[in-house]
Amino acid sequence: MYKKSGLSRKLKSFIQRIYKNAIKGFKVSRQMQKSSKKRSLTKSRKVSPLFLAALLFILSAAISPAIAKVPSSTFVVQSPQNAEQQANKAIQLYREGKFTEAAAAWKLTANVFLAQGDRLNQAMALSNLSLTYQQLGQWEQAKDAIAQSLQILESQPENKEKLEIQAQSLDVFGSLQREIGQSADALNSWQKAANIYSKINQPLKVAQSKINQTQAMQDLGLYPRACKTLLEVLNKQIEGVKSCQELGQLTTEKLTQKLKKLDNESPSLTVAVGLRSLGEVLRLVDQPEQSEIILAKSLNIAEKLRSPQDIAVTYLSIGNTARYLAEQEKDRLVGRRLNYEQKALDAYNEVIRLSPSPMTQQQAQLNKLSLLLQIEEIPAAELWRSLNSQLSSLSPSRTGVYQQINFAQTFINLAQTKKLTLGANSQLPTFNDIDKILAKATEQAKSLGDKRAEAYALGNRGGLYELTEATPQTQAEKFTQQALSIVSNFEAPDIAYQFFWQLGRIRKSQGNIEDAIAAYTKAYNALQSLRGDLVANNAELQFSFRDRVEPIYRELVDLDLQYAASLNKQLKNDKSQKLLTQARDVIESLQVAELNNFFREACVEKIAKQIDTVDKTAAVIYPIILGDRLEVILSLPNQPLTLHTKQIFRPAFDETVEMVQRSLLTPDSIVENLLPEYKKLYDWLIQPLEKELATSKVSNLVFVLDGELRNIPMSILHDGNNYLIEKYPIAVTSGLQLIEPKPLAEIKLRALTAGLSQVSKEFTGQFKPLIYVEEELKQIKNSGIPSQPILNAQFTSKEFKKEIVGSGFPIVHLATHGQFSSKAEDTFILAWDSRINVIDFGNLLRNSTLNQGRPIELLVLSACETASGDERAALGLAGVAVRAGARSTLATLWSVEDKSTAKIMGELYRQLEQAKEKKINRAQVLQYSQLSLLKDSKEKQYNHPHYWAPFVLVGNWQ
CATH class of the missing domain: 1.20.58 (Methane Monooxygenase Hydroxylase; Chain G, domain 1)
Structure with a gap:
């Protein structure tokens, strides 16, 4: 915070007056220049070379600020009479990282300009002095220097040179405000600087100032706005994309193609930094794949420019994104996770090797330490002592405060997850070590007036005491309450x-x-x-x-x-x-x-409407997997909720679920040997509810499944005599977006059917031909429901879009390869010419809904499967169902490459065609179709659940 002398109010008042005068003055500056043309030209010749050189270094520093320690050796600077030479000397010292000497040189430069009566260049030198003090962490001196600069500018006549220095000073002031935790004020200063640059027609500097703005936006949590601003700056490099949401809908191939044009352009530091900032935002809004591509291009440009600091800072971002991607692979492919972890470590090592900025090196060392500890490379983590020493010597700044919090949080988080014990050996810090770091961070945040940082520091201190303090945890509670008290004020x-x-x-x-x-x-x-x-x-x-x-x-x-x-x-x-x-x-x-x-x-x-009010004949079952028990909430029509608890040994529970899932993927398993496992699931989920279900006389079971249970079809649960599907029609829902139900009897059924019995050359080797697809589509056509088939080479993404948007089919049936994954980018439907990812697919079906004024009644995906090795892959199925906006989705959890799929689909459509007459709902249609295989006496191999169980109904079951 500024001192109570009123400096902050004065500065804000100066800025408001300067900004108004600048915009007003620009309109008359040309008239002023004409009235004293000879004098202005002379002044311009004198000022311009120095002025432009100073601005170049200011803008480079403002984009990528770094805090460095004061060099131990003293560099003596002589005082040349020529102010321009003195300023150039200051610039050189700054670039060499000799900030103490650079500050002395800028101070001398300002005095020389004052003695010459050149107040405009004095203001320029003072703004450079302020930025140099910022690199030293000398905040009071930095405030004083920028205050003097702004005060001088207020009294200067209006012309282009003054406006340029005003904008520069506002850039520097914004940098100062952000570093002392006043991000909202920094954003305001940078916006005003950008407006002035725009008025004097300096688009490059407008772009640079906007990039600075996005740093403040991120501090304030304004991620969509930051992304939008960066995409405006990069509109020529990433054409036609206006938001992170739109960027996230691009496939990695399409994004790579958009950036390819940069290979033929001259390298630009502004573009390199803009792309790097965009890559950072994309990671923070959970788009790491796009972040990885954007950052690779930023690095490529920085390397062409041979800028060590920009290369280093980009490697830091690349390391952070690689680490994020490694975290995403935690429950999927181990090999990919290890590759990303190694990529992150390699990137952090490059930062340490290349960066001339000690602060940037420290950040890389912190991130490297955190990752090494996370992957349990404890001996390699000994660098914490040298890092602790470096952090303790930092002057107060926003960056320094967060580095200290991050350092402490690394050890607290790992201790919370039992991966290490504080002070367990000489390689690890003690409780007191971490407590001192957080106490210092709290005091520094308080001195800066940065309430967010102060709350974070206090809250993490509470987390430290929670970890180590015996009950009643009075200190943990005290620090946590203090953090929440601060947060309550904003x-x-x-x-x-x-x-x-x-x-x-x-x-x-x-x-x-x-x-x-x-x-x-x-x-x-x-x-x-x-x-x-x-x-x-x-x-x-x-x-x-x-x-x-x-x-x-x-x-x-x-x-x-x-x-x-x-x-x-x-x-x-x-x-x-x-x-x-x-x-x-x-x-x-x-x-x-x-x-x-x-x-x-x-x-x-x-939605506010509960799913148990939709159908008075349905019981809704909520299995909830907790650490040591399975809780099942049962919701019956017009009855209070009931709770049933089963104590479980979690490893045994997980093993059973995994064994059941594996057993269903192959038709070679012996069913009789598997029934005891299916019965275990029944006993956990259904047996405690049997009496209530029988008494209520419900006719449908609807499951809201949790965790790994989503990978298991509930139809295979077995009571020792019968499968659950033999007793009840079954549906699954996420409890979401239930579109107002419409009974099948009210719908005039027509189907758009599409499939691939062959695979195009582009995908040969990746996918097998589905040789029974033609038979499947023929069975549908013979069911009595009118259908429009598109097959193989006809089934292009373009043709599918044309048919789906234009025709208004109530049923859309796709007999093609598809994959459900816990990652949206890996969830897709295969057309002849391309993979249609879940977002594009959903948008396509929703456009059909908008055009026809009604949703698709039933979406059928008869040859999809969940991604191998992905515990949460069924999330992709829920994603497809929700994104498509269909009332119901019928899909397969695994692909069955057999004519049985054609057979069950033929029966499904015959049941659909008779639904009005039989007065049956969608869940019953699926039940009867599955039973046709389960009880098939002619082809008994289809009695195996591998053939009939993969089909699950998601959404509306009526």
């Missing part, structure tokens, strides 16, 4: 949710369950207000959805259900019902959040 749900979660954990450890639930509920509400923008407020404090968001939902549900069970025993049923209702709502909200995270945008709205 809108910051991205901070609040983290520390309400921490407070909830502390309350739980104290045995205060009601207050713990209250704190968790506040964390949950803060997450709901954030919606799809679940990204950290700065790069050092970013988090993954799995580690930092999902646990809050699950832990709140856990507390709700434990407390509800205890109250139920005490006959406090009203309160118990409220807790059960909240648990149900939270688990449905988690499914919304997972899909928003899947699509990287808040594209899924949670």
